[in-house]
Amino acid sequence: MGALAIKNVTKRFGDTHILKGIDIHVDSGEFLILVGPSGCGKSTLMNIIAGLESPSGGEVHIADRIVNDVAPKDRDIAMVFQSYALYPTMNVRQNIAFGLETRGVPKKEQDEVIARVAKMLQMDHLLDRKPGQLSGGQRQRVAMGRALARNPKLFLFDEPLSNLDAKLRVEMRTEIKQLHHRLKTTIVYVTHDQIEAMTLGDKIAVMKDGVIQQFGSPQQIYDTPANLFVAGFIGSPSMNFIPAHLASEGGVIGVSLQSGDAACFAPLLDSQRYAAYVGKRVIVGVRPEQWDLAADGGGLACKINLTEPTGPDTIVFTQINGIEVQARLHPRDARSPGSVLHLRPDMSKAVLFDPETEIRIG
Amino acid sequence: MSVTSRPAHYGFAEHWLPRLVLAPSFLLVLVFLYGFIAWNGALSFTASRLLPNYEWVGLAQYEALFASERWWVAVHNLFIFGVLFIGGAMAVGIVLAILLDQKIRLEGALRTIYLYPLALSFIVTGTAWGWMLNPGLGLEKLMHDWGYAGFSFDWLVNPDRSIYTIVIAGIWQSSGFVMALFLAGLRGIDDSIIKAAQIDGASLPRIYWRIILPAMRPVFFSTLMILAHIAIKSFDLVMALTGGGPGFSSDLPATFMYQMAFTRGQMGLGAASAMMMLVTVSAVVVPYLYSELRRSRHV
Ligand SMILES: Nc1ncnc2c1ncn2[C@@H]1O[C@H](COP(=O)(O)OP(=O)(O)OP(=O)(O)O)[C@@H](O)[C@H]1O
Ligand SMILES: [Mg+2]
Numbered sequence: 001m002g003a004l005a006i007k008n009v010t011k012r013f014g015d016t017h018i019l020k021g022i023d024i025h026v027d028s029g030e031f032l033i034l035v036g037p038s039g040c041g042k043s044t045l046m047n048i049i050a051g052l053e054s055p056s057g058g059e060v061h062i063a064d065r066i067v068n069d070v071a072p073k074d075r076d077i078a079m080v081f082q083s084y085a086l087y088p089t090m091n092v093r094q095n096i097a098f099g100l101e102t103r104g105v106p107k108k109e110q111d112e113v114i115a116r117v118a119k120m121l122q123m124d125h126l127l128d129r130k131p132g133q134l135s136g137g138q139r140q141r142v143a144m145g146r147a148l149a150r151n152p153k154l155f156l157f158d159e160p161l162s163n164l165d166a167k168l169r170v171e172m173r174t175e176i177k178q179l180h181h182r183l184k185t186t187i188v189y190v191t192h193d194q195i196e197a198m199t200l201g202d203k204i205a206v207m208k209d210g211v212i213q214q215f216g217s218p219q220q221i222y223d224t225p226a227n228l229f230v231a232g233f234i235g236s237p238s239m240n241f242i243p244a245h246l247a248s249e250g251g252v253i254g255v256s257l258q259s260g261d262a263a264c265f266a267p268l269l270d271s272q273r274y275a276a277y278v279g280k281r282v283i284v285g286v287r288p289e290q291w292d293l294a295a296d297g298g299g300l301a302c303k304i305n306l307t308e309p310t311g312p313d314t315i316v317f318t319q320i321n322g323i324e325v326q327a328r329l330h331p332r333d334a335r336s337p338g339s340v341l342h343l344r345p346d347m348s349k350a351v352l353f354d355p356e357t358e359i360r361i362g
Numbered sequence: 363m364s365v366t367s368r369p370a371h372y373g374f375a376e377h378w379l380p381r382l383v384l385a386p387s388f389l390l391v392l393v394f395l396y397g398f399i400a401w402n403g404a405l406s407f408t409a410s411r412l413l414p415n416y417e418w419v420g421l422a423q424y425e426a427l428f429a430s431e432r433w434w435v436a437v438h439n440l441f442i443f444g445v446l447f448i449g450g451a452m453a454v455g456i457v458l459a460i461l462l463d464q465k466i467r468l469e470g471a472l473r474t475i476y477l478y479p480l481a482l483s484f485i486v487t488g489t490a491w492g493w494m495l496n497p498g499l500g501l502e503k504l505m506h507d508w509g510y511a512g513f514s515f516d517w518l519v520n521p522d523r524s525i526y527t528i529v530i531a532g533i534w535q536s537s538g539f540v541m542a543l544f545l546a547g548l549r550g551i552d553d554s555i556i557k558a559a560q561i562d563g564a565s566l567p568r569i570y571w572r573i574i575l576p577a578m579r580p581v582f583f584s585t586l587m588i589l590a591h592i593a594i595k596s597f598d599l600v601m602a603l604t605g606g607g608p609g610f611s612s613d614l615p616a617t618f619m620y621q622m623a624f625t626r627g628q629m630g631l632g633a634a635s636a637m638m639m640l641v642t643v644s645a646v647v648v649p650y651l652y653s654e655l656r657r658s659r660h661v
Contacts, residue, residue, distance in 0.1 A: 052557050073563030085554035089576040098572070099562030146558075 002064050003028040003186035004049065004154060009058035011044055011210075018044050020210045022058070026188070026203065031180055034190045035197040036207035037233070042190045043082075045207075046158050049188060051075050063153050073102075075154075078147035082159040084139045086131040092142050093127045096149050103150075117145045120179075137168045144176075148183075157189040161196065173199060194234050198222065206230045224351065228358040231285050231351065237315060240325045242284045243355065246277045254347070255284050259320045262301035269348045273362040282361065283353040288315060290346040291327035299344030304337050316341065399640065406633035414629060423634040433635065436613040439525045443532070443614060444593040450533040451589055452582075455540025460570060462541070463548045473545070476538035484535065488602025491531040492518070495603075521611035524604050528596075528612060531603055536592065540585055547581040548574065583650075590646050594639060615639050 253271035623632025
């Protein structure tokens with residue numbers, strides 16, 4: 001069953017087109033991530049789903065019902081805002097109860113709901129405090145509690161963790177994921193943090209300039225990014241984009257890589273699908289972890305410019321085809337700057353892009 | 363500590379300079395504010411008439427004051443004026459602020475238009491409204507000229523109604539100011555709070571009533587303070603609009619005091635009424651100052 005379907009939704013503010021034809025389909029119980037850089041229209045899309053803003057064109061369906069003309073309160077949704085949006089003069093209990101009260105839920109039932117939510121989020125001791133007396137993390141919790149008070153068909157989270165410090169953010173991320181496992185409610189979650197996107201989502205929609213660049217599972221988006229933007233946006237450190245000529249050597253299509261005086265030919269897997277591009281310039285995308293140490297002395301002899309130990313891995317910086325390339329190696333394999341390492345890209349995972357259109361080829 | 367190692371003359375300048383700079387204004391305030399308050403207090407216990415004299419009569423002036431019908435009319439009027447003026451200016455100002463907060467076009471222009479009356483002195487306001495409400499010149503004459511012969515609006519010259527004309531003019535003058543204060547407060551409310559309440563199912567009036575206006579409490583209190591002290595010391599508006607008349611039906615304590623002290627040669631009585639006003643203002647302002655000062659010390 002479709003929990004949420006967005007069909008060719010557009011949004012204009014005056015003459016500026018903020019959303020340019022968005023199409024998204026989410027099944028019941030799925031966790032959808034909307035990710036993209038600041039200002040790309042994520043909050044606008046979220047507000048359209050919630051009914052706080054009306055689309056200039058297109059349709060929004062919630063639970064297989066078209067809701068374009070349905071008021072926010074009748075859409076059976078709950079939303080958590082980036083700024084938490086707690087009611088400042090009410091204490092936590094009243095904050096949670098407000099929505100229930102507006103809907104005419106009897107007092108006794110309200111108390112039960114508050115007790116359930118407080119237990120679920122471990123905030124019994126906060127119930128009588130005002131928002132001003134809470135820490136950022138506690139406010140975040142209350143905002144979630146307010147959303148959980150009802151059993152909506154759809155949860156909307158607009159960057160709920162972006163105001164928290166790094167440690168708390170990781171904790172709350174895990175908690176949200178557990179919550180989703182427990183409740184199995186459909187969630188739409190906005191973030192501009194690609195790690196949050198990868199760890200939480202069943203589906204990811206990568207947005208830029210009001211257009212969905214790619215919509216798919218986290219693994220799809222990671223392995224086969226649709227274009228240069230998605231490839232660069234998802235993954236940290238980001239994918240290396242190496243400009244190269246596509247050449248055919250003895251019937252095998254591949255790219256030639258050069259580092260300093262050393263050069264090598266890296267053949268591509270299933271290379272016939274790139275046949276049309278032979279002789280042309282392409283961009284080869286190789287993620288930092290897709291480099292291996294060539295123990296046999298093969299591969300490309302690269303001079304190390306810089307190393308960044310992260311603990312589990314060491315990021316090695318070198319120069320290939322005139323651009324800086326990062327390779328993620330086991331600390332045991334890394335060498336100090338100035339020395340030479342023989343690196344070999346895993347061409348079975350490499351992706352190629354057309355430098356003109358920036359779209360993935362093959 | 364570095365303070366102890368400073369040269370002595372530096373400490374001297376640092377110690378005395380601020381006091382020296384503040385001394386003239388301090389002296390002026392001491393004499394012309396507190397000195398005259400004290401002098402006025404002293405006069406209220408004397409039998410001063412046209413000019414001050416020091417024939418002590420104890421509380422006789424206060425007894426005369428409390429026996430004076432005109433004083434009680436003034437107090438009663440102040441009560442009517444205070445309640446209606448504060449309530450009216452507050453209500454009109456808040457409604458205007460809420461309407462302007464709906465992100466309408468031409469907001470800047472409208473804000474200026476509503477705020478403009480504040481730029482006029484109460485004398486101008488009073489005179490203009492005096493013309494408009496004058497049955498022979500203003501609204502009533504206009505309606506008659508248009509053919510509505512039965513129309514009558516004679517509040518300005520009706521002793522039972524004259525105080526309400528002052529209320530109308532006062533509200534007109536001050537509600538734009540109240541609006542500006544509240545609009546600034548409303549603009550400080552996070553937009554997503556309103557969105558959250560909409561999703562929670564609250565109607566717009568309910569959102570304002572339950573969430574936004576309660577958050578305006580500090581603005582509410584400052585506005586109340588400002589309006590209350592405008593109400594108590596209201597003088598020029600009455601003088602320009604009704605002159606306290608017809609008869610003394612629209613007198614306020616301030617006009618009563620002025621009449622007694624400066625035109626009717628009852629300076630002792632005027633001084634006593636001034637003391638009563640001082641006590642009233644203090645009753646309003648002192649608790650407010652106290653709570654404000656205490657809060658700023660704790661922050
Ligand atoms: N009411 C409005 N009128 C005009 N332009 C608007 C309005 N609301 C948003 N915009 C514009 O729409 C664009 C998208 O805004 P939106 O808030 O959706 O971005 P976002 O993707 O949520 O960004 P962020 O990650 O910073 O929250 C922005 O360029 C913004 O300036
Ligand atoms: Mg946003």
